[in-house]
Amino acid sequence: MSTTSTRASWSVAVLAAAGLAVTACASSPGATAPSDDASDPRVVTVANAQPTLVLVEQDGESSYREDAETPRGSVEVPYQPEAVVTFDIATLDTLDAIGAGDAVVGIPDIPLPDYLSDYADLPKVGTLFEPDFEAVAELEPDLIVVAARSTGQYDELSEISTTIDLTGTAGGTFDPSAGLERAEQLGEIFGAEDAVAERIAEIDELTAAIEDExxxxxxxxxxxxxxxxxxxxxxxxxxxxxxxxxxxxxxxxxxxxxxxxxxxxxxxxxxxxxxxxxxxxxxxxxxxxxxxxxxxxxxxxxxxxxxxxxxxxxxxxxxxxxxxxxxxxxxxxxxxxxxxxxxxxx
CATH class of the missing domain: 3.40.50.1980 (Nitrogenase molybdenum iron protein domain)
Structure with missing residues (x-):
């Protein structure tokens, strides 16, 4: 079974805004860098994770339930943001993999795997579950990323800066298909579609080889x-x-x-x-x-x-x-x- 079979649910489009008029332009690997003209910023419209998941603690166990009363729509994200706070270590991993890791300015206080050790000294912005809102605000991020363990903090973090929820199909689940969808989103945001496509092709080939064995x-x-x-x-x-x-x-x-x-x-x-x-x-x-x-x-x-x-x-x-x-x-x-x-x- 291919890991690519469900990668079609994200709605991502690159938009060009001029003054009060906003016109859509096609999203493509060849998208150009943002204009130097401040009146013509380029943004990416990102669909937040659906359905909204809420972390529930009961009898010492953590689980996720769907919150039908808190729908989250799409968010306009600055193209190639330069100051990202991520509470999602998968996002840090993917940004590092596609050459956009320098944009990350803050992460939660959590042990990192060796391959992400270069980011260990970044300013800490709380834990995976509990943000330090003052620390986040001091970093003046132009994008904040939450997912799974931090999804419940979305609203308060949105008051600080543009925030997106990249929770996968089920919080905390090892789900490569969801991870590859998320990578495609991040590739659009950072203009790194080609780098993402190359890594996805490698993963798909690896998956097929495992299935054969x-x-x-x-x-x-x-x-x-x-x-x-x-x-x-x-x-x-x-x-x-x-x-x-x-x-x-x-x-x-x-x-x-x-x-x-x-x-x-x-x-x-x-x-x-x-x-x-x-x-x-x-x-x-x-x-x-x-x-x-x-x-x-x-x-x-x-x-x-x-x-x-x-x-x-x-x-x-x-x-x-x-x-x-x-x-x-x-x-x-x-x-x-x-x-x-x-x-x-x-």
Whole structure:
């Protein structure tokens, strides 16, 4: 199944405004740079994420629900903004990938993967969930980006500067199709359509190669503090089943606590042995959140070693920061898929 199949929902058009008259011009990779004439600024019209998602905390768990009462329409964004505050690390990832990272002036206080370490010293503007509104205002951004964890702060941030919501189809879900749509939006905003198209072509080729190699059953696990959280089809990490074609070793409805936690359904080593997957696809949530790495040590035990995955050396440790912190940036998607491709191609 191709990752390009759903990339058609974003409405993005480049507009040229002269005085009070606004006329549309075609959006294309050859779009020219904005005019030096301040009366003729070029802007990009961006459709905010739909539907609006709201982060809900209940019984210590975070989840997203649709908010039908808070529709968000399109926003006119300055073409090639020079001062961007992003609460979305996937946006930072993608801007870095397309050569527009210098525009980012502020990010939340969050551990970054090594490939984004050049941005670690940027001014901090709060956390992924709670902006420091004064810090944001002091940076005088001409664009603010929210998504998923920060979507609930959209209205207040919009009072500071132009704000767009780039939440994917479901907050916190590894969804390359949504990430590639978002990259196309950012490419329009920054006049980097060609760079985006090149990276998307690479990802599509990589995805097709994985689909050709995938066979057998799998369990997808988050590992943290010596414990496992299992994810089934239709979950935030259901992509590996729903799109790539791995067969669930245990159907989602049969996972313990099948109502589903945002960190996965808690399972044990005994459960892994009984499920006996051909593949174990895991990521180290503890390492991603800066709590120390434990996945490799946790999985190194006699029970896991007796599974088909253990016997055949088919335990895949995916890059944790890319899956859990960045989620759907161009480079994070490519890193996750490259790791997976290398494993299934051996």
């Amino acid at each position: 995938v066979s057998g059953t799998a369990l997808v696990l988050s590992v943290s503090g010596g414990e496992y959280g299992a994810f089934g089809e239709g979950s935030r990490f259901g992509y590996f089943f729903d799109e790539l074609g791995f067969v669930p070793a245990v159907p989602a409805t049969e996972l313990p606590g099948a109502e589903g936690s945002s960190h996965g359904d808690t399972v044990t080593n005994e459960f892994l042995l009984t499920a006996d997957p051909d593949w174990i696809i895991a990521f180290d949530r503890g390492a991603a959140t800066g709590e120390g790495s434990s996945a490799e040590e946790t999985l190194d035990n006699e029970l896991v070693a007796e599974t088909v995955a253990g016997k055949e050396g088919q335990i895949i440790l995916l890059p944790a920061s890319e899956l859990y912190i960045v989620i759907n940036g161009l480079t994070s998607i490519q890193n996750v898929l490259t790791t997976l491709h290398d494993a299934v191609s051996e």
